[in-house]
Amino acid sequence: MIVTTKKLFEIAYGKYAIGAYNINNVEQIMGLFQGNIDSQAPFIIQISKGARSYTDTRMLEAMIRAADEIFPEAVFAVHLDHGDEKTCYNCIESGFYSSVMIDASSESFEENIAITKRVVNAAHPKNIVVEAELGQLGGVEEHVQVSEADAKLTNPDQAKEFVDRTGIDSLACAIGTSHGAFKFSGTQGLRFDVLSEIQKRLPGFPLVMHGSSSVPQEEVARINAAGGMLKGAKGVDADQFQKAATLGVTKINIDTDGRLVWTRVHREYFKEHPENFDLRPPGKLFMSEYAKFIASKNEKLGSAGQLAEVKKHL
Ligand code: G3H
Ligand code: 13P
Ligand code: ZN
Numbered sequence: 001m002i003v004t005t006k007k008l009f010e011i012a013y014g015k016y017a018i019g020a021y022n023i024n025n026v027e028q029i030m031g032l033f034q035g036n037i038d039s040q041a042p043f044i045i046q047i048s049k050g051a052r053s054y055t056d057t058r059m060l061e062a063m064i065r066a067a068d069e070i071f072p073e074a075v076f077a078v079h080l081d082h083g084d085e086k087t088c089y090n091c092i093e094s095g096f097y098s099s100v101m102i103d104a105s106s107e108s109f110e111e112n113i114a115i116t117k118r119v120v121n122a123a124h125p126k127n128i129v130v131e132a133e134l135g136q137l138g139g140v141e142e143h144v145q146v147s148e149a150d151a152k153l154t155n156p157d158q159a160k161e162f163v164d165r166t167g168i169d170s171l172a173c174a175i176g177t178s179h180g181a182f183k184f185s186g187t188q189g190l191r192f193d194v195l196s197e198i199q200k201r202l203p204g205f206p207l208v209m210h211g212s213s214s215v216p217q218e219e220v221a222r223i224n225a226a227g228g229m230l231k232g233a234k235g236v237d238a239d240q241f242q243k244a245a246t247l248g249v250t251k252i253n254i255d256t257d258g259r260l261v262w263t264r265v266h267r268e269y270f271k272e273h274p275e276n277f278d279l280r281p282p283g284k285l286f287m288s289e290y291a292k293f294i295a296s297k298n299e300k301l302g303s304a305g306q307l308a309e310v311k312k313h314l
Pocket of ligand 3: 082179210211253
């Protein structure tokens, strides 16, 4: 059943975070639904612009609708990840998405507000909720000065003004993470001090954490042992998700970790079976490993076991 992220956030706020997982193909979709049912968790399917054009948006939509039929117990939101203005309108018009993200974070503060507000005005009359981003995610290198790095993080005072002036439903904050497999160097980590200041100014308002893959070291080691070259990859400590949830983070975005599962399964499979050229055995293995990965992430997020409670509120 497709629901809005707004509904899921109301139920989860302050207690746990909902996993927002990026998907591209049928094996990911099957593993995603299976893993969330196995762990009895509500979830968010994220579709990036790249995912929309990987095959065809109609293909992606049809596969998700089919999964909804195959797994009738599932409760999830369908969300556009990092949309530009045009793609947001496209998704709003399509009638399929329950939530869109407008990412105008690279624009000036005023321009970000103007663009975001236009998307909110188009989405809300159709009961579609809007996430927007303030601040800039990015890899923070050891040599970058603290003041320089801090300047890219979300400014808590601006966060309040941004939410008030745009009317958005959730805010993606830059609190030290970045996208991809190389997030931190040295001792850097999540900036709970900044997150806590944002929550003080926006009590009860759903916050979103992008760039939240953990990049498990055992996964990286297995990939490298099977021919990969991911030296120095490092991610967010998944044991910090619960603390982030108590500080208002209700949506945690994970893509890279799923890609690592895919890479590990396929590299190992073909290394161990050099004679094989059938796509189904590694595909089957990936679906099952991906389902296990989703279930274990949901344990860390605290969303595992929440499905029955969520259904009472729908
Ligand atoms: O934040 C970006 C997501 O990881 C999606 O990545 O644009 O390569 O699909 P993508
Ligand atoms: P990761 O690259 O850490 O998985 O982040 C994904 C993300 O933020 C998608 O919007
Ligand atoms: Zn992101």
